[in-house]
Amino acid sequence: MAKVIMVQGTMSNSGKSFLVAGLCRMFKRMGFKVAPFKSQNMALNSFITEDGLEMGRAQVMQAEAAKIAPDACMNPILLKPTSNTGSQVILNGKVYANMSASDYYTNKKSFIPYVLDAYKKLDSKYDIIVIEGAGSPAEINLNENDIVNMGLAKLVDAPVLLVADIDRGGVFASVFGTVALLDSESQKRIKGIVINKFRGDKTLLTPGFDMLKEHFAKIGVKIPVVGVIPMTKIDIDDEDSLSSRLDTASTEFSNDKINIAVIRLPHISNFTDFNPLERRSEIVLKYITSPNEMADADLVILPGSKNTLYDLRWLKDKGFNRNNLINKNIIGICGGFQMLGNNLIDEAGVEEGGSETGLKLLNFSTVFAKKKTTRQTKTKIINLPDFIDNLSDTAITGYEIHMGSTIDADEKYFTISDISENGGFVNKNILGTYIHGIFENDKFVDCLISGLIKKTGKKISLNDNITDFESYKDSQYELLANLVEESLDIERIMNILNIEK
Known part of the structure; x- marks a missing residue:
C-alpha cells in the first residue's frame, strides 16, 4: 500500500x-x-x-x-x-x-x-x-x-x-x-x-x-x-480559467516582436496550448476580447472551446467577422478551427443545438456528433499557410479532443496520418487544425516565428539558443x-x- x-x-x-x-x-x-x-x-x-x-x-x-x-x-x-x-x-x-x-x-x-x-x-x-x-x-x-x-x-x-x-x-x-x-x-x-x-x-x-x-x-x-x-x-501549466496568464490587458504589442493575439472565448479550453509560445523571447502574446485589440497582431489564434456554437455567437456579437479577419494570419485550433468553416450543425444537441453560420474563412462545415474523438496523433505536414516556413522535419505530435466531423470540404489538407487524414485545412493565410499541443513541437514553432518574421518584414533575430520544450518544462x-x-x-x-x- x-x-x-x-x-x-x-x-x-x-x-x-x-x-x-x-x-x-x-x-x-x-x-x-x-x-x-x-x-x-x-x-x-x-x-x-x-x-x-x-x-x-x-x-x-x-x-x-x-x-x-x-x-x-x-x-x-x-x-x-x-x-x-x-x-x-x-x-x-x-x-x-x-x-x-x-x-x-x-x-x-x-x-x-x-x-x-x-x-x-x-x-x-x-x-x-x-x-x-x-x-x-x-x-x-x-x-x-x-x-x-x-x-x-x-x-x-x-x-x-x-x-x-x-x-x-x-x-x-x-x-x-x-x-x-x-x-x-x-x-x-x-x-x-x-x-x-x-x-x-x-x-x-x-x-x-x-x-x-x-x-x-x-x-x-x-x-x-x-x-x-x-x-x-x-x-x-495552470489548471483553468482562473489563471493569471489570461489577464494580459496591460500587455502591449511591440514593433520589435512577433505579436500574437489569442481570442479569449467565454468557454476557452486548452489555453495550455499557448504556453510554449509565451516563453519565446521573439513573441508577445496577448489575450483579447475585441477586434480593435488585434490591429497590431501579426497572428490571430482562435482557441478551443467547450461550447463552440455559443462562443461563435459571442465572437460575432463582439464584432469579429469575415471582413476583419480575412486578411489576418490566422490559426484556429479545435473549436476555433470549426468556427473558421461555413456552417456548424448540432442537430443532435451535443452543445447548444441548432446550427450557426461560421466565419467562412475555410470551405468546409462541421456536424456535431455524440461520439467524442479522443486520441494522440503523430502526423506529417503536407501543406502550410504562407506565414510558416517549410519544415525540414514535417512530423508533428499532439492530441485531438472534439465532437465534430467534417463535411463538404474543399480545401488543402494540413496534415495526413495513418489514423486521421483530417488534421485540418490550409488556405493561404488561414490554418485550421484539430491538433492540440501543436506548439510543443519546437521545430514547428521555429518555422512559425521565422515565417512571420519574413512575412511582416520585422527586423527580429530568431533565438537559436532556446532550450527544447521538454527540457524547459x-x-x-x-x-x-x-x-x-x-x-x-x-x-x-x-x-x-x-x-x-
Missing part, C-alpha cells in the same frame, strides 16, 4: 496544484515512486493519454513532475463546464453524460466506487500518492456529498496539508475560518498549514502564527504552520521542487507520511 498525503486549500487557486507537483518531484528525487491523484476536477484544460482517455491537465502536469506517464486513474472524474449550470462529465477518461450541477450533486456519491477503484490501481503501483483537493473543504453547503476534499480524505485515510494564498489578503481569517467550519474529525486530519505566495520578510508573520495558535486552542485544535512559500515565477519542475524543499519543514512532512527521511 502506498503512503498518502493530501493537499487542500482555503479557496480555489490557492496553489494546491503547484504544491502537489512540487511534492511529486521532491519525492521522486528522494527515490520514491510517486503519483498524483484528484478524484474530481472541474477544468476546460484536458489531455489525451496514450490509450485515448481524457483527463485534466493539472494531473498531467503533476505526472510529468513525478516523471511518470499520465494515467486517467489519476483523475477519474473530469467536469468540463458547458454552461453556467451544467458540465460534460468525463468518467474514467470517457464521456459519461452531460449533467446539470444539481443532478451531478444529487448523484455524486454513486461515483465513489469509480473513484476508489482508480485510487486502488495507483495504490498498488506507487510508494506515495499525493492527492489534490478542489476549492475549499469549508464549502459547508456541499460537504454532505463531498468526494473530493474531506470526504475523500476519510475514504482513503489521508492526512491533510491546508494551503492558503496570502497574496489576496485575509490569510489568517481564511485559515482559521476554514478549520473552524469543519467537523472535529476533519479538523484532526489537518496536520499542517502552508502559507503560499508570500512577499517580504517572513519574520513579520511570526506574531500572526502565535495568535493563530491561540485561536486554534480555543476550539481545541493544534495545527502547526509547516512552511511559507515565497511568491516565485515558475512556468508550469523539466527545469521548471526542478525549480518547483527546490522551492518546496527550501520552504517547507520536510522532516515534519515525512513524519506525517510516517516515512523516515
Whole structure:
C-alpha cells in the first residue's frame, strides 16, 4: 500500500496544484515512486493519454513532475463546464453524460466506487500518492456529498496539508475560518498549514502564527504552520480559467516582436496550448476580447472551446467577422478551427443545438456528433499557410479532443496520418487544425516565428539558443521542487507520511 498525503486549500487557486507537483518531484528525487491523484476536477484544460482517455491537465502536469506517464486513474472524474449550470462529465477518461450541477450533486456519491477503484490501481503501483483537493473543504453547503476534499480524505485515510494564498489578503481569517467550519474529525486530519505566495520578510508573520495558535486552542485544535512559500515565477501549466496568464490587458504589442493575439472565448479550453509560445523571447502574446485589440497582431489564434456554437455567437456579437479577419494570419485550433468553416450543425444537441453560420474563412462545415474523438496523433505536414516556413522535419505530435466531423470540404489538407487524414485545412493565410499541443513541437514553432518574421518584414533575430520544450518544462519542475524543499519543514512532512527521511 502506498503512503498518502493530501493537499487542500482555503479557496480555489490557492496553489494546491503547484504544491502537489512540487511534492511529486521532491519525492521522486528522494527515490520514491510517486503519483498524483484528484478524484474530481472541474477544468476546460484536458489531455489525451496514450490509450485515448481524457483527463485534466493539472494531473498531467503533476505526472510529468513525478516523471511518470499520465494515467486517467489519476483523475477519474473530469467536469468540463458547458454552461453556467451544467458540465460534460468525463468518467474514467470517457464521456459519461452531460449533467446539470444539481443532478451531478444529487448523484455524486454513486461515483465513489469509480473513484476508489482508480485510487486502488495507483495504490498498488506507487510508494506515495499525493492527492489534490478542489476549492475549499469549508464549502459547508456541499460537504454532505463531498468526494473530493474531506470526504475523500476519510475514504482513503489521508492526512491533510491546508494551503492558503496570502497574496489576496485575509490569510489568517481564511485559515482559521476554514478549520473552524469543519467537523472535529476533519479538523484532526489537518496536520499542517502552508502559507503560499508570500512577499517580504517572513519574520513579520511570526506574531500572526502565535495568535493563530491561540485561536486554534480555543476550539481545541493544534495545527502547526509547516512552511511559507515565497511568491516565485515558475512556468508550469495552470489548471483553468482562473489563471493569471489570461489577464494580459496591460500587455502591449511591440514593433520589435512577433505579436500574437489569442481570442479569449467565454468557454476557452486548452489555453495550455499557448504556453510554449509565451516563453519565446521573439513573441508577445496577448489575450483579447475585441477586434480593435488585434490591429497590431501579426497572428490571430482562435482557441478551443467547450461550447463552440455559443462562443461563435459571442465572437460575432463582439464584432469579429469575415471582413476583419480575412486578411489576418490566422490559426484556429479545435473549436476555433470549426468556427473558421461555413456552417456548424448540432442537430443532435451535443452543445447548444441548432446550427450557426461560421466565419467562412475555410470551405468546409462541421456536424456535431455524440461520439467524442479522443486520441494522440503523430502526423506529417503536407501543406502550410504562407506565414510558416517549410519544415525540414514535417512530423508533428499532439492530441485531438472534439465532437465534430467534417463535411463538404474543399480545401488543402494540413496534415495526413495513418489514423486521421483530417488534421485540418490550409488556405493561404488561414490554418485550421484539430491538433492540440501543436506548439510543443519546437521545430514547428521555429518555422512559425521565422515565417512571420519574413512575412511582416520585422527586423527580429530568431533565438537559436532556446532550450527544447521538454527540457524547459523539466527545469521548471526542478525549480518547483527546490522551492518546496527550501520552504517547507520536510522532516515534519515525512513524519506525517510516517516515512523516515
